[in-house]
Amino acid sequence: MLIALTILLLLFMLLIGGERGGKSFFTLIENIVMLVICIYFISYGINPVIMTILCSILFIFITIIQQNGTSMKTYASVVSVLIMICILSIVVGILSYHSNIAGYNELDLYEEINMCLDVNIHINLRDLVFTVIIFGSLGAVMDTAISISTSVSEFYHNNKELAFHDLVRSGKSVGQDILGTTVNTVFFAGIGETMMQTILFIKYGYTFETLINSKAFLQEFSLITISNLGCLLIIPIVTIITSFMLTSDCDFMIKIRTHIQKANATQNNQ
DSSP, X not given: OXXXXXXXXXXXXXXXXXXXXXXXXXXHHHHXXXXXXXXXXXXXXXXXXXXXXXXXXXXXXXXXXXXXXXXXXXXXXXXXXXXXHHHHHHHHHHHHHHSOOSSOOHHHHTOGGGGGSOSOOOOOHHHHHHHHHHHHHHHHHHHHHHHHHHHHHHHHHHOTTOOHHHHHHHHHHHHHHHHHHHHHHHHHHHHHHTHHHHHHHHHTTOOHHHHHTSHHHHHHHHHHHHHHHHHHHHHHHHHHHHHHHHHOOSHHHHHHHHHHHHHHHHHHHO
């Protein structure tokens, strides 16, 4: 069944997206392989924080650069997402240190499978929380970054007389339009994952006070909140960086734009 669903996904991606759809599918496969490798390394004792940072960088380059090619918008998106990962890392570090968010929650502790498992896994669960939240936020942050960066780039290419502040204003306007749908997408994704828990809480008469003080609720609420925070903060970051990279007259930015133009010209000739 799993193979059939995978083939069906590939067919629809090729049918609707054409060559880009096929490239997106194989990018997805690469990300899955990278995630599996990351999990294995963590299970064998490699520090989860180190693996998360390294794999996040690889995920960003695979998803943005490999899938969308080399351009100012992709470079701006990569830089913006890397900055956002640094900010979220600080937030998650503070949260995991000051809250009892790591480890099994109340529902996990009573699952039958736990009776057959050894709890001495020799992994710092606070570090593992860092991995879960960063990976859970990364997809939405990258999606928002490339959407804003693409919009700002299109504004500039259609009217190269636009100044830095004009592009920032345009990017802010686009960000305001997509922010609501992005936040709701993350919210409903989180709610969908916790639907069974929510039904159990209601079925067994949990009070609202018990619910908001439960570890299970705190874990999911933290993931949803930090993902939305990332999607919110990435909008001004990627807008400013993209606008700067497109309009700046500094030698470094000029060299980058020239390099991209030559690389794209060579690729088109081939």
